[in-house]
Amino acid sequence: MNNGGMYPYYESDWSVLPPEANRRFNPAFNMATIKQVVNEAIERVRMPTPMRLRDLIRQIRAARTAAEERSVVNKECAYIRSTFREEDSVWRCRNIAKLLYIHMLGYPAHFGQLECLKLIASSRFTDKRIGYLGAMLLLDERQDVHLLITNCLKNDLNSTTQFVVGLALCTLGAIASPEMARDLAGEVERLMKSPNAYVRKKAALCAFRIVRRVPELMEMFLPATRSMLSEKNHGVLITGVTLITEMCVNSPDTLNHFKKIVPNLVRILKNLILAGYSPEHDVSGISDPFLQVKILKLLRVLGINDVDTSEAMNDILAQVATNTETSKNVGNTILYETVLSIMDIKSEGGLRVLAVNILGRFLLNNDKNIRYVALNTLLRTVHVDSAAVQRHRATVLECLKDPDVSIRRRAMELSFALINSQNIRTMTKELVNFLEKADPEFKAPCSSSIVLATERYAPTRRWRLDTLLKVLVAAGNYIRDDVISSTIQLISESPTHQGYVTLQLYRALKEDLQNRQPLIQVGVWCIGEYGDLLTSAQSDDDIQPPTEEEVVEVYQRVLWSPQNTVTTKQYALMSLVKLSTRFTNTVSKIQSMIATFRSSLHVELQQRGVEFSQLFGNYSHLRAGLLERMPPLDAGGTGRGSDANQLNGEVEEEGMLGGGSPEGDEEEAIGAISNTNALLDFLDLDVINPAARTPPANVPPPGLLTSSHSQPSMTNNTNNQDLLDLLGLGPLGPPTVPPTENNNGSQPPAMPAPLDNGNLDFLAGGEGVFAPPVMNNVILEKQLPQMTAYEKDGLRVIFGLEKPTAGSANPDTLTIHVTANNNTLSNMTDFLFQVAVPRTFQLQMMSPSGTTILPNGKVTQIIKVSNPSKNVLKMKVKLSYVIDGNPVNDQIEVNNFPVDIWD
């Protein structure tokens, strides 16, 4: 009766498990012989029998293609289904075993669930063993099946065979739902008091699972649990300790209750360390590390925030920390757990130092796993025991060179956590070296973190600028836009260093520029702004400052190199036209260079070529005024407060305090102007043509006058004030309507008439760094009641709730100011925020301020919700974004709106 040629589909074998598998551990050789005789006898009586598990596996493994495998599996599944329908109980066990294998391959097998229950209900141990295995693999939390399995479990928990009880406990421990936990807790509690240690330990872990799922059932297990610690059997001890730990974590009362067992735990642990070699529990010379770790963990739970209890365990922790053999992983496992306990409890100062030193030794370990664990733990403790961790700084920096990328990543994070105003110079030096050689994935976060660290701790302005330059060189194209903008900003607000920096940048531009677009962009921006300072710069060394001709030559190279991006060339072209007002004897050369771009193939460059050429022709009288130096830029997203830090730190070198007035004051004085200035740039970019909003990568820096359409966007740059008034912004009072000077002719730029808050949000939140905190918006945020709607993985979404006011036009409309903050070190792109409300509400969503959130940046959006029927507001929020190339999707419900919104 062959099915399909060479392969015997039906074949006889009694046992569900192949006898070959059993031979190694079953010394009864004649058993196999008996079975063979028996099998042959059966074969004569009964035909056919289903394919053996072993043969199915062979057949599946022989399949050469996925399709072939699928066909074998489908055929067998169809056969297995048919036997289930026919209620074939003789071969049920074997069929389920096959089904479980098929399930592991990823095929659906849930039609076997009920058959598993039938197996469990069988009186044969073989059936039960496979049945329970199937139940653990195939059952999900479907209620109807669970009711059935609960009955089976109840039966078996009362069995007289310890292994049947064991199977039931094991299954309960793996798949107990809250309902099962409630129904069977009593049985488990009874079994915890069983005289049989094999049953007792399993019952204890079942109780552990039950307490996890239904904490209020804890009480009933307490008496049985307490007695477990007086056991000799390690299985019972470890499961007892595990259960107690779980109970303590779940309930402060129980935690207090178990504090009195600390001496018992200390005694058990001491016996383990001092005990001689015991073969049964020895692991590489250490006595039962599993139990030791569990006890250490329970001590940690009991000692947290409790001086007395901590006091009681100081000695033993010190003993474990000093007496544990560390040549193998297992010893370090115990030391690691000891360190965690020491760090978490109220331990003595000396002990804490000992713990950090153990981690320091870990850092030098040959085993990369140990090094990783050390870095991870140090990172956790650095905020508590900063001084102790600082002592291992050199070793941490050494780990930056580790061949293992996970370790390098941790070392980098820890290095940044260790930076303070004392070590900033050496740390930054090492990190810049690391940055040079780092993998591409590290370059962006590392360079941004260096920038943040220098912002906080830089000893001098000059040093900070030097460091930023080094970062620009070392990180090349991997630099994020925030680094470019914060560098430009820092330079623009450091008037005493502009000449120096420009010279340094100029020198860097003469070097190899491949893959350093950000460096070129910053470089040409500075040269454009401060070209006059460049050619007259005094440098520390004897090298002469460059001549105008040499500088223009660099531009020649930048502008015509095919490797440079269009954005870089836009920077360069803008910079070059500025130079025409800074330089004297190369103006005609510059003019001709710009003129060649009138026929550039790239439309953006061509447009600039055409427009800038106008400045040499009919409108040359405007050139000087238009291309004046930018006033210092105001700090945007990358955190203010840097000046405060600097003032607290060392006194600035070499006349930083120009004219005796601290720089902070100076900055404040120009604050208002620079604010609006940055805003103007945005208007130029965005408001005039909101439809063509450019992504941040392409946004030219402030001062780059872009006009991506024929409208003359070069309104009067020297006349900011008027435009400012027109917009009615800032501290300058209510809008007035001054005559707009429009030298270039045709029509005035289209400005939105009154700027409402939505538009301000749009401007302010837009592109992170450049966007100044617009005053109206700040006030608004402060006044509104806020709620955090979402916080996960570094993304925080805050709702500012603007309640409807009684007299307003829409008395039942709630305005929600959504602010999404990115607290990670990576860009979040393609950010999408969607909202759904119940039908009785009406929802109106304004367009968001952007789709990219820079690190520490934000995106804002306004939602209006009308509630004519005054229902309780519930909201479903769907979020998606891409971070480090990984898409993230999430959905939440926001139900905690204040109840009085519509009162």
Add this chain to the structure above:
Amino acid sequence: MVRIFSFDYGAVLKQAFQMQFMLLFSRQGKLRLQKWYIAHPDKLKKKITRELITTILARKPKMCSFLEWRDLKIVYKRYASLYFCCAIEQDDNELLTLEIIHRYVELLDKYFGSVCELDIIFNFEKAYFILDELLLGGEVQETSKKNVLKAIAAQDLLQEDEAVEGALRDIGLL
């Protein structure tokens, strides 16, 4: 599907188990054993398994055995052609998890006699039975190798006896 994933994930965190699951898979990415100590829909289990296998196989041999993956800490170790991979809580001792994996490998080795991947393929149920005597609910239940093997051997013997008894009854000898 993505939605289900993120939702269940939140739930996982609140009631995180010491070991959430253990996976055994081959160098070719074939799953050989999966033990879940946490209730997940089948779809989610498959997704996690697929993602983890891909992630771990992509790692270079000289990298450390730990991996931060979503909110979980993954501890894995390769023995010959098989990868043993466990998911534990953030707060747990990853070095101990390596010891647990090693203990399991020792047990398999003792039971099968220098175990190889084929033993685990053809006797996968035995591999589960052994694991179930070592861990229960994701926690260690027995720290003595001898006791684990004794329990397994005794249960195997129970099965043998039943087989013989059943056979004899079948042909009318009992």
